[in-house]
Amino acid sequence: MTLKPHPNYTRGELVEVLRNHGINPTHQRIEIAYVLFSRCEHLSADQLLALVNDRNSETSKATVYNTLNLFLEKKLIREVIVDPSKVFYDPNTDVHHHFYDIDTGELTDIDAADIEVSGLPQLPEGVVTEGVDIIVRIRSEQAV
Amino acid sequence: MTLKPHPNYTRGELVEVLRNHGINPTHQRIEIAYVLFSRCEHLSADQLLALVNDRNSETSKATVYNTLNLFLEKKLIREVIVDPSKVFYDPNTDVHHHFYDIDTGELTDIDAADIEVSGLPQLPEGVVTEGVDIIVRIRSEQAV
DNA sequence: TAGCCGAATTAGACACAGTCCAAGTCTTGC
DNA sequence: GCAAGACTTGGACTGTGTCTAATTCGGCTA
Ligand SMILES: [Mn+2]
Ligand SMILES: [Mn+2]
Ligand SMILES: [Zn+2]
Ligand SMILES: [Zn+2]
Numbered sequence: 001m002t003l004k005p006h007p008n009y010t011r012g013e014l015v016e017v018l019r020n021h022g023i024n025p026t027h028q029r030i031e032i033a034y035v036l037f038s039r040c041e042h043l044s045a046d047q048l049l050a051l052v053n054d055r056n057s058e059t060s061k062a063t064v065y066n067t068l069n070l071f072l073e074k075k076l077i078r079e080v081i082v083d084p085s086k087v088f089y090d091p092n093t094d095v096h097h098h099f100y101d102i103d104t105g106e107l108t109d110i111d112a113a114d115i116e117v118s119g120l121p122q123l124p125e126g127v128v129t130e131g132v133d134i135i136v137r138i139r140s141e142q143a144v
Numbered sequence: 145m146t147l148k149p150h151p152n153y154t155r156g157e158l159v160e161v162l163r164n165h166g167i168n169p170t171h172q173r174i175e176i177a178y179v180l181f182s183r184c185e186h187l188s189a190d191q192l193l194a195l196v197n198d199r200n201s202e203t204s205k206a207t208v209y210n211t212l213n214l215f216l217e218k219k220l221i222r223e224v225i226v227d228p229s230k231v232f233y234d235p236n237t238d239v240h241h242h243f244y245d246i247d248t249g250e251l252t253d254i255d256a257a258d259i260e261v262s263g264l265p266q267l268p269e270g271v272v273t274e275g276v277d278i279i280v281r282i283r284s285e286q287a288v
Numbered sequence: 289t290a291g292c293c294g295a296a297t298t299a300g301a302c303a304c305a306g307t308c309c310a311a312g313t314c315t316t317g318c
Numbered sequence: 319g320c321a322a323g324a325c326t327t328g329g330a331c332t333g334t335g336t337c338t339a340a341t342t343c344g345g346c347t348a
Contacts, residue, residue, distance in 0.1 A: 086335095
């Protein structure tokens with residue numbers, strides 16, 4: 001069972017999904033999951049920290065990082081590595097790709113359904129593909 | 145005129161290429177270019193710092209970063225963002241893609257000549273593509 | 289309800305990539 | 319040789335992310 005980014009998950013729905021992923025649903029983890037899944041965005045760790053503490057009581061930086069790494073390990077979220085100074089966390093774990101606006105830093109999803117990549121070379125013996133990431137770097141035309 | 149990664153550039157050849165890219169060829173810049181272009185590898189800033197100071201006299205960390213950013217700006221090299229903790233610098237500026245071994249951290253070039261990507265969505269008005277990066281994350285099979 | 293115990297959280301120290309700055313040194317043109 | 323600008327440098331600083339040891343939480347049992 002997969003969780004889709006979607007506004008207004010109930011606490012109970014979040015608890016169930018955490019359990020289904022083998023994650024013990026604590027207060028902080030539910031709060032963090034709520035922020036991740038109710039905004040359908042790509043957030044960095046400190047954006048998340050700010051949003052969580054905005055809504056609610058104090059959650060520490062250590063817990064935010066612990067939780068994000070746990071969610072990654074349990075494949076509840078994925079990371080997008082596109083900015084040399086910070087990682088973005090993506091609530092959408094479907095195979096998909098990204099536009100990255102190099103001026104604004106904004107990330108936008110590209111559905112993988114219609115995308116076809118041909119001509120990739122054969123992998124060496126005993127090596128296996130873990131995933132293919134396509135990043136289309138874009139910018140607004142007037143900005144030279 | 146383009147520089148190809150190639151062992152054993154002469155000092156004179158490096159000076160010429162720097163000049164052709166609008167870069168004033170100082171001692172340190174020539175040393176750094178030498179290390180970048182004579183090893184046909186993807187290096188991080190501190191690998192480069194170590195290699196430069198290995199061969200020769202002292203070049204400071206500040207100069208290595210200044211120079212890498214200058215080379216990037218002048219399009220003498222490109223950067224590969226694939227590891228959340230450091231940037232790799234790539235002496236190959238031809239359009240190409242990468243295998244990234246998630247266990248060893250090793251980066252390998254994929255020639256773009258045979259690669260075809262179809263199905264990318266239309267870009268919004270006034271937005272232009274700066275480049276398409278494909279990263280194939282791989283690992284050795286036995287490592288689960 | 290009280291007490292126990294492993295799991296989770298926390299503040300703050302730490303690691304480390306990368307930037308900034310002000311002072312010093314090298315080039316280049318005259 | 320001299321001045322002016324360009325470049326380099328050590329070291330302070332910033333920001334992201336990790337680690338640790340101490341505390342707190344929460345689910346369980348008696
Ligand atoms: Mn950089
Ligand atoms: Mn990380
Ligand atoms: Zn995404
Ligand atoms: Zn490359």
